[in-house]
Amino acid sequence: MTLSALNADIIVDQLNAGEITATDCVQHFLERIETHNSDLNAFISVSDKALEQAEAIDNRRKAGESLGCLAGLPIAIKDGICVAGQPTTAGSKMLEKFSAPYDATIVERLKSAGAIVIGKTNMDEFAMGSSTENSYFGSTNNPWATDRVPGGSSGGSAACVAGRLAPVAIGSDTGGSIRQPASFCGITGLKPTYGRVSRYGLIAFASSLDQIGPMTRTAKESALLMSVIAGFDPRDSTSSKEQVSDSLASLEIPLKGIRIGVCRDHLNEGLHLEVKTKINDAISVFKQLGANIEEIELPHTKSAVAAYYIIAPCEASSNLARYDGVRYTFRAQANDLEEMYRNTRGQGFGDEVKQRIMLGTYALSSGYYEAYYLKASKVRRMIKQDYDEAFQKVDLILGPTTPTPAFKLGQHTQDPLAMYLADIFTVSANLAGIPAISVPVEPSSTGLPIGLQLQGRAFEENILLRAAHQFQNETPWHTTSPSEPWRTQS
Amino acid sequence: MPDTPEQPIVNQVARLARIHLDEQQLKSSGEKLEQILSFVSQLEQVELPEDVIPFFGAIESVNAIRDDQLQTSVPREKILDNAPESDGEFYLVPPVFKQTDS
Amino acid sequence: MEDSVLNSNSNPQSTNRQAVSFNDAKIIIGLEVHVQLDTDSKLFCGCSTRFGEAANSQTCVICTGMPGALPVINRRALELSIRTGLSLNCRIARSTKWDRKNYFYPDLPKGYQISQFDQPICGPGHLDIQTTEASGQSRRIRIERAHLEEDAGKSIHDESSRRQSSKIDLNRTGTPLLEIVTHPDIRTAAEAKAFLSELKLILNYIDVSDCNMQQGNLRCDANVNLHIPLGGEQVATPIVEIKNLNSFRAVERSITFEAQRQFEAWQENGLTIADAPKQTRGWNDQTQTTTLQREKEDSADYRYFPDPDLIAVNIEETQIELIQSQLVQLPSTLRESLVTEYNLKPDDAAVIVSQGRGVVDYFLEVADGCQDSRIANNWIGQEVLRQLNELNQTIRQYPVSPQQFTELLKLVIAGTLDQTRGKEVLNAMVEHSISSEEAIKQLGIKPVDNSELVTLCETLIDENQKVVEQIRSGNEKAIGMLIGKARKINPNANPGLVKAMLSKMITG
Incomplete structure (x- = not known):
């Protein structure tokens, strides 16, 4: 088997056993990037220090030093997360020339566990989008059919894992930005509980919703990455001190008796027929695993997208005020300060980002705050309460990750609302702060991946990963990779 | 919900956000804003208990x-x-x- | 416009306005005071707050608003805020949170300032001030709130050339400020000054801030308008916020100027609070006037909302009690105790207390040691303060310890040293850092016994018969001349004793 076909846990085992070297491993994936990135455009930049770091790991291993649990494992990082000394663009012209002066907490943790950052992945500008078409650096293509979007905003991370340009990747999820592209690209993506993973060094889109998480082929690999990146960080005030449960250790605990809730509303109208069928098939798998399936209701989640499209732009309008041409961004030509601001922000931001800043600015401005931001935040409370009540009855909530498989490039670019509805099943977890995972189920008849979403109680990532892992024990969908050369049409 | 924004308000929002938009962009921005705002106006229909406390952040710990x-x-x-x-x-x-x- | 004809000076309203005198107008003043809290590190990051370092040498990814960087609140800033709140009789919030105030300025790195909107750390309180007009009378100024916020950086504009760039220094960015807002309870410029003096004194006593106004550690904005009686009703003029007040004098003068200006403007145009929005005017120290500051249309739309990067801070009752129990005595308490327990006049007590806790402690130790608080006050309130002023020293640097000072005063009280000699001794003690004993030795001071005194007086009488005659004929003051001569012959002679003996010898 070639290296690129191996899962991260196997790669780590082989590295530890001395069967392969970190240098070989990094070299292999760099070559794959070299060969395939022109088709996929999954990476915005590739690290020029990766080989050096791999050699250092190999040397340390030779010297008998004790190494971290990811020693020598190549990893791709979404370009909205700071890696010291590397370009960190957030997919924006605004930060085209920005070199991060520091490591995000999760990058620090990954590095000290021995992981090697091989590159920074493409994304919708400032994570605003569901297709990676809003990147200043061009859209990413879905390796399952290159005329389709990989989803977004972490489309580069999803595409590079699906296309095996990196064994695993890190993404961030504000309204579905890990799970939706994971679903579109046929991989596993976990959005952890809000506060579970430090946001320090994650370029903020909407601070109360953003969360960093793993994007991998298997749930087991996600559990492995979570064992490194999860946990309290004193540099992030919103980071939780809650004990991190050992997901790796609990993966095989049988699911018998676990209660899984299904919300019928989410399996009805508007849903792509094949998505509905495959999700129902997946439900049968969980029944076989001993789960009890129960019907639940989440009455307020139908307002989730509307609440989300107020709250996220409001926070974004403020979070993105720092991109002003003064300290580290692109700066446009101007004769005076006001002109400098307006031209810099007019030219430095793409259309979707400008549109959301406009929306957020409007919704927060004098006289509108109560009708929009406050009202949406109250609806958000109701959504959270729905989940609190549902989780009294069940341990997990199951449904589709997205209403359809990956759509075509350009299909929704003129229709923001259609694009926003791609997030219909994912935004609620962000609003409520709960963890959720997307795992691949049987693809569509045209070979497009479909994702199943499991949502869990706050800080119970271990249960999500356990359920996902055992589903993957029973099904082959996570093991298949797109054929090369990539299909250009579906 | 308040009425959808008129063009002068769109201009003012662009000024407040320090974003230069030309005439065409202002117009199209206003249209999109209107589209989204009419979509989110469904929030109006959500019935809330009187004492509902807004939820601003997903973590409600302190200190x-x-x-x-x-x-x-x-x-x-x-x-x-x-x-x-x-x-x-x-x-x-x-x-x-x-x-x-101008 | 036709309307303007009706509103012209010929209308009865205008005539009435001309009839009102400035003295009838009541000045309504509220203050917003920004105090820099004396922390080592900034409010949300570990950079130093020290003043005067090289530009942009005290910044990091957090206080320069780099992408992805996050704030974490400084414990000491919270404690100092609570301490201040307790000293101003404020209700301390049990839960306090952070909000973003959004506006663009190059010295505001994030494009918003982290501040507190609806849950300030300190709620309503008050501060009693002594008004100069009626000594001993106090006025209660209500505090509306005090909230914590981060400071902005510094913009340096080159005004000589319009084309040149402005320079931005972010060292100050993120320094903790407590903004104390009063109710509009202040009625005169002098009261405003008195409020600020008392506030500054308290902040010094409780070690919250050094309040150095030159360094911008205490900044003040004043909201001013007038209530004018007109035809049995009160008319309020538009509120003006005066900015750039960098000294107590500027506060006092700008308010005086602004009140007069508003009165004249009102007489001229009759505009009231209902006709015009709040205006911002800057105080110009050169011209001693306020001038209208240009405002952007959107400057007031700060789009406050809760900062999602920070979580609420809950303040436990026990924590407040602990800070309360550690609170030092406040100036007002000390003044009161100097008057009631040490018998000082209120003005004298105020002088001692205004010098800071060090001088008060010095006074208390000396007064207790020498058992005569009036003498202690006379000497400390005059001699010591004068010397400190001349030496440009604080009481902690003063070379005479309270014990040594007590010894000196004991000699004065016992009559061993007269006032004049006593001061000579004190000067010597200060100059050479020596004890009173050593100073007395150095100055050759020794007691004069009775026989020496008799001889001295007899000599004086013999040699100054003309003066003696004057005294005998009723000019008692002439005796002063003899006492002066006595001092020249023997500086150690106690003038009181000399006087008594001479009187006895001359008038019998």
Whole structure:
């Protein structure tokens, strides 16, 4: 088997056993990037220090030093997360020339566990989008059919894992930005509980919703990455001190008796027929695993997208005020300060980002705050309460990750609302702060991946990963990779 | 929900957000804004208990506090390294004088 | 416009306005005071707050608003805020949170300032001030709130050339400020000054801030308008916020100027609070006038909302009690105790207390030691303060310890040293850092016994018969001349004793 076909846990085992070297491993994936990135455009930049770091790991291993649990494992990082000394663009012209002066907490943790950052992945500008078409650096293509979007905003991370340009990747999820592209690209993506993973060094889109998480082929690999990146960080005030449960250790605990809730509303109208069928098939798998399936209701989640499209732009309008041409961004030509601001922000931001800043600015401005931001935040409370009540009855909530498989490039670019509805099943977890995972189920008849979403109680990532892992024990969908050369049409 | 924004309001929002938009962009921005706002107007229909407390952040714990301890600052060269314009000591910005407003 | 004809000076309203005198107008003043809290590190990051370092040498990814960087609140800033709140009789919030105030300025790195909107750390309180007009009378100024926020950086504009760049220094960015807002309870410029003096004194006593106004550690904005009686009703003029007040004098003068200006403007145009929005005017120290500051249309739309990067801070009752129990005595308490327990006049007590806790402690130790608080006050309130002023020293640097000072005063009280000699001794003690004993030795001071005194007086009488005659004929003051001569012959002679003996010898 070639290296690129191996899962991260196997790669780590082989590295530890001395069967392969970190240098070989990094070299292999760099070559794959070299060969395939022109088709996929999954990476915005590739690290020029990766080989050096791999050699250092190999040397340390030779010297008998004790190494971290990811020693020598190549990893791709979404370009909205700071890696010291590397370009960190957030997919924006605004930060085209920005070199991060520091490591995000999760990058620090990954590095000290021995992981090697091989590159920074493409994304919708400032994570605003569901297709990676809003990147200043061009859209990413879905390796399952290159005329389709990989989803977004972490489309580069999803595409590079699906296309095996990196064994695993890190993404961030504000309204579905890990799970939706994971679903579109046929991989596993976990959005952890809000506060579970430090946001320090994650370029903020909407601070109360953003969360960093793993994007991998298997749930087991996600559990492995979570064992490194999860946990309290004193540099992030919103980071939780809650004990991190050992997901790796609990993966095989049988699911018998676990209660899984299904919300019928989410399996009805508007849903792509094949998505509905495959999700129902997946439900049968969980029944076989001993789960009890129960019907639940989440009455307020139908307002989730509307609440989300107020709250996220409001926070974004403020979070993105720092991109002003003064300290580290692109700066446009101007004769005076006001002109400098307006031209810099007019030219430095793409259309979707400008549109959301406009929306957020409007919704927060004098006289509108109560009708929009406050009202949406109250609806958000109701959504959270729905989940609190549902989780009294069940341990997990199951449904589709997205209403359809990956759509075509350009299909929704003129229709923001259609694009926003791609997030219909994912935004609620962000609003409520709960963890959720997307795992691949049987693809569509045209070979497009479909994702199943499991949502869990706050800080119970271990249960999500356990359920996902055992589903993957029973099904082959996570093991298949797109054929090369990539299909250009579906 | 308030009425959808009129064009002068769109202009004002663009000014407030310090984003230059030309006539065409202002118009299209106003249209999109209207589209989204009419979509989110469904929130109006959501019935809320009177005493509902808005939920602003997904974590409702308290007291993330640090001790008053000095940390080494980042060297000036490194901080100014990303600046579009600096003299090695200060960030430089265009002068703050009369807006050449339309 | 036709309307303007009706509103012209010929209308009865205008005539009435001309009839009102400035003295009838009541000045309504509210203050917003920004105090820099004396922390080592900034409010949300570990950079130093020290003043005067090289530009942009005290910044990091957090206080320069780099992408992805996050704030974490400084414990000491919270404690100092609570301490201040307790000293101003404020209700301390049990839960306090952070909000973003959004506006663009190059010295505001994030494009918003982290502040507190609806849950300030300190709620309503008050501060009693002594008004100069009626000594001993106090006025209660209500505090509306005090909230924590981060400071902005510094913009340096080159005004000589319009084309030149402005320079931005972010060292100050993120320094903790407590903004104390009063109700509009202040009625005169002098009261405003008195409020600020008392506030500054308290902040010094409780070690919250050094309040150095030159360094911007205490900044003040004043909201001013007038209530004018007109035809049995009160008319309020538009509120003006005066900015750039960098000294107590500027506060006092700007308010005086502004009140007069508003009165004249009102007489002229009759505009009231209902006709015009709040205006911002800057105080110009050169011209001693306020001038209208240009405002952007959107400057007031700060789009406050809760900062999602920070979580609420809950303040436990026990924590407040602990800070309360550690609170030092406040100036007002000390003044009161100097008057009631040490018998000082209120003005004298105020002088001692205004010098800071060090001088008060010095006074208390000396007064207790020498058992005569009036003498202690006379000497400390005059001699010591004068010397400190001349030496440009604080009481902690003063070379005479309270014990040594007590010894000196004991000699004065016992009559061993007269006032004049006593001061000579004190000067010597200060100059050479020596004890009173050593100073007395150095100055050759020794007691004069009775026989020496008799001889001295007899000599004086013999040699100054003309003066003696004057005294005998009723000019008692002439005796002063003899006492002066006595001092020249023997500086150690106690003038009181000399006087008594001479009187006895001359008038019998």
